[in-house]
Amino acid sequence: MSIFGRRKKKKLEQQALEEQQALAKQAKEKPVAEKPAEEKSDAPVEEKAPEVPINPQAATTEQNKEVDRYNRGLEKSRRTFGQKLADLFVNFSGVDDDFYDDLEETLIGADVGFETAVQISDEVREEIESKHVTDQKVISNLIVSKLVSLYTRNGTTEDNHLVFATEGPSVFLFVGVNGVGKTTSIGKLANRFKKRGKKVLLAACDTFRAGAIEQLQEWGKRDGVPVVAGPEKSDPAAVVFDAVQKAKKENYDLVLVDTAGRLQNKVNLMNELDKMRRVITREIPHAPQEILLVLDATTGQNAMNQAKVFKETTEVTGIILTKLDGTAKGGIVLSIRNQLHLSVKYVGLGEQVDDLSPFSPKDFVDGLFSDFLETSK
Numbered sequence: 001m002s003i004f005g006r007r008k009k010k011k012l013e014q015q016a017l018e019e020q021q022a023l024a025k026q027a028k029e030k031p032v033a034e035k036p037a038e039e040k041s042d043a044p045v046e047e048k049a050p051e052v053p054i055n056p057q058a059a060t061t062e063q064n065k066e067v068d069r070y071n072r073g074l075e076k077s078r079r080t081f082g083q084k085l086a087d088l089f090v091n092f093s094g095v096d097d098d099f100y101d102d103l104e105e106t107l108i109g110a111d112v113g114f115e116t117a118v119q120i121s122d123e124v125r126e127e128i129e130s131k132h133v134t135d136q137k138v139i140s141n142l143i144v145s146k147l148v149s150l151y152t153r154n155g156t157t158e159d160n161h162l163v164f165a166t167e168g169p170s171v172f173l174f175v176g177v178n179g180v181g182k183t184t185s186i187g188k189l190a191n192r193f194k195k196r197g198k199k200v201l202l203a204a205c206d207t208f209r210a211g212a213i214e215q216l217q218e219w220g221k222r223d224g225v226p227v228v229a230g231p232e233k234s235d236p237a238a239v240v241f242d243a244v245q246k247a248k249k250e251n252y253d254l255v256l257v258d259t260a261g262r263l264q265n266k267v268n269l270m271n272e273l274d275k276m277r278r279v280i281t282r283e284i285p286h287a288p289q290e291i292l293l294v295l296d297a298t299t300g301q302n303a304m305n306q307a308k309v310f311k312e313t314t315e316v317t318g319i320i321l322t323k324l325d326g327t328a329k330g331g332i333v334l335s336i337r338n339q340l341h342l343s344v345k346y347v348g349l350g351e352q353v354d355d356l357s358p359f360s361p362k363d364f365v366d367g368l369f370s371d372f373l374e375t376s377k
Contacts, residue, residue, distance in 0.1 A: 069357050070367035073349025077330030078368055081110055085143065089136050095128055103143065111300045112147070112331035116338050120146050144369050147334070160343050160359045163289045163317070164254075169201075169247040171255045171280050171287040175273060175314060176294035177306055178209060178261040181322035181348065185294055186256045187219030188356040189346070194225055198253040203243035204229035205236035205276065206260045216258050222353075236260065237275045244283040257288070270313045277315075290317050292345065297324045297332055304332070307340055320356075322348035330368050 084106045092099070100121050107117035123146050124139070133139055164170045172189075174182045183206070190200045202220050204227055206212035213229050220227035228243040240257055247255045259276070262269050280287050293316045295303040310316055319336060324347045333344055344359045 066357050066360065067363055067366070069349045069355060070360070070363040071370070073325035073347070073355070074330055074364070074367035076325065076328050077110075078371060080328035081330070081368065082371055084109060085140055089140065092136050094134070095139070100125055107331070109329070110331035111327075111329035111335055113304075113335035113339055116150065116331075116334055120150065123150075148365055148369060150334070150338075160318075160345050160361070162345055165284075165286065165289055169244065169252050169255055169284060169287070170289045171244065171247075171257065171284060172290040172292055173257045173259065173273075173277065173280070173288040174292050174294055174320075175259050175310060175316070176261050180261070180294045180296040180299075180303075180306075181320075182206075182261065182294045183212065183215050183219065183258055185320050185322060185346070185348070185356060186216065186258055187223060188348075188353055190219065190225050190256055191223045191353050192356065193254055194223060199251065200225045201243060201247050201252045201255045202227040203240050203255060203257040205239045205243075206258045207232060207234050207236050207239065208260055208262070212258070212260075236272055237279045240276050241279050241283065244280055244287075248284065266309065266313070273314055290345075291315055292318055292320050293342075294320045294322060295336075297321050297329075297348075298327045300327070300329055300332060301335075304335055304339065307336070307342070311340060311342065316342060318343045318345035320344075320346045320348075321359075322356075325349050325355075330364075333364060 088099075088102055088106050103124065104117045104121045107120055108114055112120070120143070124143055127133065127142060127146075128139065133142065162172070174186055176182050186202060190202060194200050200223070202216055202225060204213045204216045206216075207230060210232075213232065217227050217229060228239060228246060230239045230242070236259065243255055243257065246252070257276070257280075259273060260269060277288060277291075291314060293307060293310050295307060297303065299306075307316075307319070319340075319342050321333065321336070321344050324330060324333075333347075336342060336344055346356055347359050347364075349355045349357055
């Protein structure tokens, strides 16, 4: 590994250690362990692509809209990555150790993660040396092709679909720190599924954050779906109990549950989430079908640290990555896949109600690297 690589790794490791120590300092006792996933592994709950329109013409139109959303939403990342790649070759006079150092720094700056950056750099070096590549354009395309290749092969076993119950209500629990867009994501998903004919119910279980209940209720009015809520500072488990009871009695298809995000009080938060999950499972066996961690793409590696904490303490099944259109560092999707081994299930690609889209690896790759993929053909 180059001198730059070692220095960068040491710096990143130190930053990660300091952030982990800060989180650990705030928690004075060990969180309650989650029930093992095996206890619900025999549940007949998997339902692939439940929201595809039946009409083929409508399906094609919807697919085209999704492609357009990716192209628009990833414009900032695509443009910035293109500029970084261009900057890499500004004073290009040949390939040497300094070039690979600069390549690693460029990739780390795009939030692809340190390990991924080093891996890409090593693979590029190996191919350049074995094939004696010297042309700047060929090297540029090689870097992109290696990113695409790594992204594709690391996701061969990944399932991006949401899981629904084959009968009775499905329950999705949304977790994540305050401010990442949990409530907004719930509102957008409620709108999406209602349009596709599902009977949706919202549960306002973030009972301690000022205005959280009212925010979800406002989304309920906007979407035309009911919201189960209690008084401020009431027991979230009691609210979710009322919600699942209502869902069973009134034949709802889907319950979307908002939760608190007080990571600074990690132990209490995780105990609260565990209690809610136990209440849900007791009332609806094999639920919740999804525990979705919501992350803000604009916070970069801080989002990765949040994800590691939640993954350690609760049974996360997938990620919703918000504000992807607002970051120039779309490489965070690569970091999530390579470091956390969690599926990104939905991504936020804009501020409109329909700009929360199912995650498509192909559309993501095309949207982020389309300029380079076209030149490499």
